[in-house]
Amino acid sequence: MLVLNEDQVMLKDAAAGFLADRATVSHLRKLRDSDDETGFDPAVWRDMADMGWAGIAIPEAYGGLGYGYTGLGLVLEQAGRNLSASPLESSVLVAATALAELGTEAQKEHWLPAIASGEKILTLALQENAHHAPLRTALRATRHGEHVILEGSKCLVTDAHVADAFIVIARSEGRPGAEHGLSAFLVEAGAPGVHVERRHLVDSRNVGVLTLHDVHVDSDNVIGDIGAAWPGLSRTLDIASIGLSAMLLGLATEAFERTVAYLGERKQFGRVIGSFQGLQHRAAHLFAELELSRSIVLQALQAIDAEDPELPLLASAAKAKLCEVATLSTNEGIQMHGGIGMTDEHEIGFFIKRARVLQHQFGDYNYHLDRFARLSGF
Amino acid sequence: MxxxxxxxxxxxxxxxxxxxxxxxxxxxxxxxxxxxxxxxxxxxxxxxxxxxxxxxxxxxxxxxxxxxxxxxxxxxxxxxxxxxxxxxxxxxxxxSFGISMLGPALLKFGNEEQKQEHLPPICRGEIRWCQGYSEPNAGSDLASLQTRAEDHGDHYTINGQKVWTSYANKADWIFCLVRTDNSGSKHEGISFVLFDMASPGVTTRPIRLISGSSPFCETFFDNVRAEKKNRVGDEGKGWAIAKYLLTHEREMISGFGASSGPSPGKTALETVGTDAEGRLDNSALRQSIAQYQLDARCFAATMARVGDEVKAGQGLGAASSIFKYYGTELNKRRNELNVAVGGENALGWEGDVYRGGEAARSWLRSKGNSIEGGTSEVQLNIVAKRVLGLPDA
CATH class of the missing domain: 1.10.540 (Butyryl-Coa Dehydrogenase, subunit A; domain 1)
Incomplete structure (x- = not known):
């Protein structure tokens, strides 16, 4: 059934209420303008964790709520609507999923409860170049007696400068492009040879570069089987793409609703501009695209929880569609706001900036449309 | 059990x-x-x-x-x-149109006698119905229709012309919008009447389309008698019925968007060929097909979601207002891609080698999907005003 149940509706309402009060665009603006050291409000994050949101999709056995990804998707959608700054994406959506998919029992018991309580922030270090290309991972992992030595660097590591530990994807065998030979390692912040540099992207959110020089990892911190990370990583990336699609759904819908409200207020030529058919048809078309977006995101979220074999196809369908529609919604948002939409003072600009970063992460429109075609057999 | x-x-x-x-x-x-x-x-x-x-x-x-x-x-x-x-x-x-369009309207607006008289023959396939809506000067602006019905006590005399009457030349009865009053606003004074197409004074003339087929007619009424007992709803209150019925028509037409048939992507593998890695050997065509298939998939998910919402008792959501617009535009895209993928084969008009011009005729016929039953532009007007609450021009 492509509908929400009562618990899910309650969760969605709770998230909408809390985030619209405590983690809004104006909060993000303050973080940006004050060069905030953390990049999000730790008190807000603590409250989110206290409500259980950091463990929504984590099984109860590991200290989570066991609500599944459909539940997490609803919170992510509201976070997208409000452009809420928090480690929800880095630690909860991506890192916890990677650990759950790849980790040993001991690793899950150690880290998942700490993520679920909000006590620790973990993040995935994957991308190495300008584009998402997981199979081209080249960061070297070399065996050295009991240890593995990591050498290389990662970019676009979300919340890098506040993370307690990194899940580093590296190549222990094979050439860039091969599935076999990819491995995952747990590297704690502050370990010898670990260097983090905070970077500033257009969306004023937390990312950084992680540089690893002669970093020794012991066997306890090899996540899963060495050289065999791809199946679990691939599923993690599908889930991450769907989660970001849920955020883009919230973001694109909010930008659209603000724009329609503006069309109903702004007067030119003696009448509100929303009465002009040239704008009405564009708004109505965008409404249609957003309804399609809502459907594919819900279907993809449910596919995670149902362990649907079509998950890879649905993940790429959701991300490709949401990249397309978020581009349209935010571009139309600026254009229909006219001059005021170009000012930093107005909030609509925050939406287009955040949208493009979310679109880029874990594969943009071009990446996922190409993958969708490949998975469709052409 | x-x-x-x-x-x-x-x-x-x-x-x-x-x-x-x-x-x-x-x-x-x-x-x-x-x-x-x-x-x-x-x-x-x-x-x-x-x-x-x-x-x-x-x-x-x-x-x-x-x-x-x-x-x-x-x-x-x-x-x-x-x-x-x-x-x-x-x-x-x-x-039949009796099942998909008239029936739902009769069940909602008809009196008991009308339901007893007209519904069973529809179920048995005995009476074939056609729809008398559009006129030469009342297309998108349907409410400006001018076919007159004069009051003669127990019956009306009908004069005027309808157009785009689907299968009027093959139909037995018509459900027809007529003007019973010209004095008020254009939405008032419209009545919904049923009469026999074999009545004296009814003539039909098929219209040949660009696809070569003639599913539609021009229909002329010259002093045609229609019994008042076959007026559905009150006199002058036919517009509400007309609109209700249009929603059923649009549902039917939007179903075309989810229509099956071979995926253009799979067909193209044969007609266009593949590269060394099995990808379609034309990246521009591959992208167009992928975009279409992505949207078709999202549209099918939306139809399923709206259906599930109704089943869950949440009522027919605003999403349903996009079905006609999006479904027909998708169907046009699919047909354009079929022509692009089929190449010369899809441009054939006659002969067994072209399967009677099936692809080309389907492609040309699909152009009408976003016109009939309310144009895409009218659908967007409806979404803008009723769903988004934007004001009239």
Whole structure:
């Protein structure tokens, strides 16, 4: 059934209420303008964790709520609507999923409860170049007696400068492009040879570069089987793409609703501009695209929880569609706001900036449309 | 055994015994749809037999009440019947505008006598209906229609012209919008009347389309008599019925968007070829097809979501307002891609080598999808005003 149940509706309402009060665009603006050291409000994050949101999709056995990804998707959608700054994406959506998919029992018991309580922030270090290309991972992992030595660097590591530990994807065998030979390692912040540099992207959110020089990892911190990370990583990336699609759904819908409200207020030529058919048809078309977006995101979220074999196809369908529609919604948002939409003072600009970063992460429109075609057999 | 399990077992057995083997073969062309009527067009005699047998159980229209010739099935039973028919590949026994359009309007707005008189012959496939809506000067602006109905006590005399009347030349009766009053606003003074197309003064003239087919007619009324007892709803209040019925028409047309047929991507692998890695050997075409298939998938998910929302008792959401617009635009895209993928094969007009010009004719016919039943532009107007609350120009 492509509908929400009562618990899910309650969760969605709770998230909408809390985030619209405590983690809004104006909060993000303050973080940006004050060069905030953390990049999000730790008190807000603590409250989110206290409500259980950091463990929504984590099984109860590991200290989570066991609500599944459909539940997490609803919170992510509201976070997208409000452009809420928090480690929800880095630690909860991506890192916890990677650990759950790849980790040993001991690793899950150690880290998942700490993520679920909000006590620790973990993040995935994957991308190495300008584009998402997981199979081209080249960061070297070399065996050295009991240890593995990591050498290389990662970019676009979300919340890098506040993370307690990194899940580093590296190549222990094979050439860039091969599935076999990819491995995952747990590297704690502050370990010898670990260097983090905070970077500033257009969306004023937390990312950084992680540089690893002669970093020794012991066997306890090899996540899963060495050289065999791809199946679990691939599923993690599908889930991450769907989660970001849920955020883009919230973001694109909010930008659209603000724009329609503006069309109903702004007067030119003696009448509100929303009465002009040239704008009405564009708004109505965008409404249609957003309804399609809502459907594919819900279907993809449910596919995670149902362990649907079509998950890879649905993940790429959701991300490709949401990249397309978020581009349209935010571009139309600026254009229909006219001059005021170009000012930093107005909030609509925050939406287009955040949208493009979310679109880029874990594969943009071009990446996922190409993958969708490949998975469709052409 | 639950009631539903028992219903399934009985339906399965009955279908197995009663569905002729010829009616289990896939529909090949439009002639394979049986429309019924006084002078039915029959591609195979089994069509009539199959319709008769199904009508005997009320299963030509399983969701209508039994008292009017329907099956009286609830939603679950309808689903089971659909599944059991699909299991043996049984064709729908009857397709008609009586079922898809007039019936729902009569059930909602008709009086008891009208329902008793008109619904059972629809279920039995005895009377074929057509729709008298558009006029030469009333297309998108339907409410400005001018076909006059003069009051003569127990009946009206109708004069005027309709256009785009689907299969008027083959229909037995018409449900028709006429103007009974010219004094008020254009939405007032419209009445919804039913009359026999065999009445003196009715003439029809088929219109040949760019696709070569003639599914539509011009229809002329010269002093045609229509009984007042066949006016549905109050005099001058026909616009509400017209609008209600249009939503059913749009639902039917938007279904084209989810229409099946081979995926253009798979067909292109054969006609265009692949590169060394098995990808379609033309990246521009590959991208267009992928975009279409992505949107088709998202549209199908939206139809499913709206259906589930209705089942869950949440009512028909705003999303349904986009079906007609999006579904027909998608169908046009699919047809354009079929032509691009088919190349020369898809441009053939006649002859067996081109399957009678099937691809080209379907492509040309699809252009009408975003015009008939409310243009895409009218649909966008409706979304802008009713859903988004934007003001009139």
């Amino acid at each position: 639950t009631d539903l399990t028992q219903f399934r077992a009985e339906a399965r057995e009955w279908l197995e015994h009663n569905c002729p083997p010829t009616m289990r073969e896939p529909v090949q062309s439009f002639e394979d749809y049986y429309m019924g009527g006084r002078n039915p067009e029959v591609a195979h005699p089994d069509q009539q037999l199959w319709c008769e047998r199904m009508a005997g159980r009320g299963w030509t229209v399983p969701h209508w009440p039994r008292e009017y010739g329907g099956g009286g099935l609830d939603a679950e039973e309808q689903r089971v019947l659909r599944e059991e028919m699909a299991r043996i590949g049984a064709r729908r026994p009857l397709d």
